[in-house]
Amino acid sequence: MSLPHAILTALMEKPSSGLELTRRFDRSIGYFWSATHQQIYRELGRLEEAGLIRALPSEVPVRGQKKQYEVLDAGSAELARWVGESQDPKAIRDPLLLRIRAAAVVGPHGLAAELRRHLELHRRQLAVYEAIEERDFPPGRDSDEDRLRRLVLHGGTGLETFWLRWLEEALAEVEDMT
Amino acid sequence: MSLPHAILTALMEKPSSGLELTRRFDRSIGYFWSATHQQIYRELGRLEEAGLIRALPSEVPVRGQKKQYEVLDAGSAELARWVGESQDPKAIRDPLLLRIRAAAVVGPHGLAAELRRHLELHRRQLAVYEAIEERDFPPGRDSDEDRLRRLVLHGGTGLETFWLRWLEEALAEVEDMT
DNA sequence: GGGAGCATGTAATCAGTTACATGATTTT
DNA sequence: AAAATCATGTAACTGATTACATGCTCCC
Incomplete structure (x- = not known):
């Protein structure tokens, strides 16, 4: 909810x-x-x-x-x-990870192109977050509210950065197969 | 689907x-x-x-x-x-990030305890993935199938590792406020 | 034969998505 | 005054969740 x-x-x-x-x-x-x-x-x-x-x-x-x-x-x-409520984190639910797993049984045909596409999309999203950070949170003294909002944004950049690294690794693996 | x-x-x-x-x-x-x-x-x-x-x-x-x-x-x-289908990555949808943002307007009361709880849960989940990696993917020559499955698992460990780092940062911020 | 638990399934509800409808305002 | 677009809403559908129902098997 x-x-x-x-x-x-x-x-x-x-x-x-x-x-x-x-x-x-x-x-x-x-x-x-x-x-x-x-x-x-x-x-x-x-x-x-x-x-x-x-x-x-x-x-x-x-x-x-x-x-x-x-x-x-x-x-x-x-x-x-x-x-302050107690709510367990949701388990991972990611179609792309699932597709890699499916690729392990039916072959990675078409996967490399899709990985490249995702890579580009995540690069763009990361750029969006970084632009917001630059615009809304210039370096300097932050109020508690700003620190919390920046923390949220930092979650976004962190996630995008993770996906970029993982996608690069995944692409290298898949390209090495075909 | x-x-x-x-x-x-x-x-x-x-x-x-x-x-x-x-x-x-x-x-x-x-x-x-x-x-x-x-x-x-x-x-x-x-x-x-x-x-x-x-x-x-x-x-x-x-x-x-x-x-x-x-x-x-x-x-x-x-x-x-x-x-090989073209499917855009899903946008982030995370209640915890949302709660941090809410905390910026109503105050972070009760948040620190919740962050500590999540930290512990993610530590456990990471341990689960690492145990699977050790059991199912011992170092050595991998088939293509194994390499793909290991890649999926590596997505899991990467995500959990990201959350651990972010939660530690978040906890430090929140504890510094109260 | 009575109870525990295994295996498959139905029903109700709810959040999220897609398609469409309609009144009000602005633009040409 | 017609067209575009702004603003609010209804309806139908799909996927996920929760609660419950029912038949089978095994073991005491």
Whole structure:
């Protein structure tokens, strides 16, 4: 149940409408927890129902009109509770690793090209994270909030870096076979 | 659509019944693509329906009786096709990273303990992978199949190692705040 | 023959995805 | 006023998870 908490976090950072949230997910929180606008609208409805957020009353809540949401105290409390909750890490679930394993039984035909493609995609994603780091976290004194956000970003760069190294190794192995 | 291919791979490695597959998923393929027995039975039904696998006719197919499945040529061909298919890597989707981000807005209360717990879990998982490596891939001349399977395992150890390092960094940051 | 556990399966629910619908606003 | 696009939403479907049901085998 991470999506509601992702939305609460985004709304605490800045009250927003559904579409604004969708945009922000696309370029920020979504790097670690993606969501489509349909998911977001549905979840906003549930969160409002549950009394964790409310629509700002300023605007008329008609279809096609912007509706701004803000987090209520109950929502903020729920988020704080969730931060310290005990949740086991999810097991790895990666189709590419699975495909390598399949390649071990049916042969690695077509795999090298796919590995090269992934390599390029991960290079790009790493560049995206590094650009954000440079833009949002210039060297200097950080607040606690900034240190935590930088830590998240550093998780992203670390993961991409890992995949780059592993893909290079994998490509070398596969090219050596064919 | 990875589960059917995970099952095809497992069945090509060794024809099995539903429960045997479940067991093997728990200690081998499942490290990279987990599945419950309900998923597996349902998928076996679909794969048989689609003509990619068949139940070995030796046993009577009654409820409560073992039913062994084997992969047909169509299944093997489908698996080979899938290996070279173009599939974008999934975006990162990690609740822990999300929680750190939430901690930046509501405070890191309870987070340090959770990070320590995750550290311990990842240490254990890494130990599991290393034990498998030692048992199944002793140093020496490897066949192509072994090299590919070792590569998959190396993905697992690499990921766990990454998380260990990142968690240590995260813990140092969080402990420095409280 | 009664209970433990093995083996296969059904049903309900839920999160996520894809396709589509509709009202409002802006642009030409 | 027509077209584009912004903004919110509904509906249908798929994959994964949880809970439960049922038949078989083995062992005391």
